[in-house]
Amino acid sequence: MPDKKFCVKVYGCQMNVYDADRVRTVLSSRGWQEVDESEADIVMITGCSVRAKAEQKVWSELGLYDASWKKSQRPLVALTGCIAQRIGENALKRFPYVRLVAGPRHIGLLPNAIEQIYEHPKSRLNLLDTDAREFHSLDFDSDNVTIKRENKFKAYITIAHGCDNFCTYCIVPYVRGRFVSRKPEEIFSEAEMLIKDGVKEITLLGQNVNSYGKDINLNFAWLLRQVAHMEGLKRVRFVTSLPQDFTEDIVDVMASEPTVCPSLNLPIQNGSDRILKLMNRKYTYAEYLEKIKLVRERVPGLGLTTDLIVGFPGETDEDFEASMNALREIKFDMVHSAAYSERDGTPAAKMEGALPMDLRLKRLMTLNELQDKITLEINQALTGKIFEVLVDGPAPKGENLLQGRTPSDKVVIFEGGKNLLGEFVNVKINSAEAWCLHGEILKTEVKN
Numbered sequence: 001m002p003d004k005k006f007c008v009k010v011y012g013c014q015m016n017v018y019d020a021d022r023v024r025t026v027l028s029s030r031g032w033q034e035v036d037e038s039e040a041d042i043v044m045i046t047g048c049s050v051r052a053k054a055e056q057k058v059w060s061e062l063g064l065y066d067a068s069w070k071k072s073q074r075p076l077v078a079l080t081g082c083i084a085q086r087i088g089e090n091a092l093k094r095f096p097y098v099r100l101v102a103g104p105r106h107i108g109l110l111p112n113a114i115e116q117i118y119e120h121p122k123s124r125l126n127l128l129d130t131d132a133r134e135f136h137s138l139d140f141d142s143d144n145v146t147i148k149r150e151n152k153f154k155a156y157i158t159i160a161h162g163c164d165n166f167c168t169y170c171i172v173p174y175v176r177g178r179f180v181s182r183k184p185e186e187i188f189s190e191a192e193m194l195i196k197d198g199v200k201e202i203t204l205l206g207q208n209v210n211s212y213g214k215d216i217n218l219n220f221a222w223l224l225r226q227v228a229h230m231e232g233l234k235r236v237r238f239v240t241s242l243p244q245d246f247t248e249d250i251v252d253v254m255a256s257e258p259t260v261c262p263s264l265n266l267p268i269q270n271g272s273d274r275i276l277k278l279m280n281r282k283y284t285y286a287e288y289l290e291k292i293k294l295v296r297e298r299v300p301g302l303g304l305t306t307d308l309i310v311g312f313p314g315e316t317d318e319d320f321e322a323s324m325n326a327l328r329e330i331k332f333d334m335v336h337s338a339a340y341s342e343r344d345g346t347p348a349a350k351m352e353g354a355l356p357m358d359l360r361l362k363r364l365m366t367l368n369e370l371q372d373k374i375t376l377e378i379n380q381a382l383t384g385k386i387f388e389v390l391v392d393g394p395a396p397k398g399e400n401l402l403q404g405r406t407p408s409d410k411v412v413i414f415e416g417g418k419n420l421l422g423e424f425v426n427v428k429i430n431s432a433e434a435w436c437l438h439g440e441i442l443k444t445e446v447k448n
Ligand code: SF4
Pocket: 163, 164, 165, 166, 167, 170, 171, 172, 173, 207, 208, 242
C-alpha cells in the first residue's frame, strides 16, 4: 500500500510526546507518510489526563472530525495515551470514526493496530482491557531506523513507566499503571542510537525517575552514572524527581559527573505539612528543605524548579501562607504552579472541604505574582555572568536570534547564525526577564 498517510496530534506532557515520536518512527519505517491532518487516512490523537483541560480539548477536537467523516469517511481516529485510558470507551461509543483506543501501556501494539484499522476500516479495536501490569514496549532496529523527534540535538529517553506512589490528587497510577523500569540495555542502546544521530543532550524521563530500578534490583544513581559516561554525550538531565526518593547517592553523581547538568526539578507540591499528608506525599517541609540544602551545597550553580498545587481540599489561609513562605525561603528558579483540579477516581476528589474555584485561582495568582518577582531577581543577578550554552534552535521571535539553555536549564536568547545550531557557545548575559536571559556570544564553538 504505497499511500498510507497518517498524522499525530499530541495534547500532553513530555511522556506523551516521547510515546508519539516512537509510533511516528515505526510507522515511517514501515512506509507510512506523515502528512497534514487534512490529508491523513489515520489521525492518532494522544493526550494526558493529568489536567482536566487537556481532556476537554481532546473531546472538542474529536467532534471536529464529524463533517469530514460525513463527507469522505475519513479520517479514522486512533485515541491513545493516558487520556484514552480514561475516556476511550466513551469516545468509541460516541464517534463512528474513533476506531482504535489504547492506553499508554499498549504503545508496542499500536503500529500493528493502526495498520489493522487501515486495512479493515470497519473494525474497531479496544486495547484498553489488557493487563494493567503488562507493558508492551515499542522497540526498533537501531541500525535501520532514525528516531523521529522535535529537536535534533536534544532528546528524551523514558526510563520507567507508571507510578506506585498514589498521591491522592493524581490520576497517573490509575491511567499509566504500576511502576515498571525499562531494562538498562534498552536505555543504553536507545541513547547510543540518539548520540550517533547527533544528539548532545539526553533527558531521562519518568513520572518518578528516582525510583528507577527498584523492581529490577538496580538504582537510579547507577543508571545516571552509566549514561553520564556514554561516549559522545555532552549533557544529561532527568525529570521528574520525588523528594522522598531523591537520595544522597543521586546527589553524589550530580556532584561528580561533569556531564550531569546542575539542574533539578523537585516537586514540593505544598508548603504545609498538613496538606502534604492529605496529598499522601511522604515527606515534611523540613525534610524537603534538608534535601535542597544538601544538593545546593554539593552542586554549585544549581537551577532548581518545583511543582506546586494551591487550593487543595481543606487548604486554609495558614496552609496557603506556608506555601508562600516556602517560595520566599527556598527561592526556586521557577515554579510550575497549578490550582487544584478534581480528577474523578482519585481519593482527593472525594475529600471534604473543596475550595471554590475563584478562591483557588486567586491564590494561584497571588503565588505567581510572588514567584515572578523571585524569578526576575534571580535572573537579574546573573547579568554579567558567562554560561556555556547548547544552541538548540532559532529563537521563537526575531531575525538572526538563536536560543539555547544554560547547564542550569535557563533559556538564553542571543544573536548568531544558523551554523551554530547544535554547538556549544559561551554566552555573556546582558539582561534578564522572568522567563529568559538575553546575552551575546563571547567566542564561538567551545566543544562539539
Ligand atoms: S509521584 Fe505522585 S504526583 Fe507523581 S506521578 Fe506518582 S502519584 Fe502522580
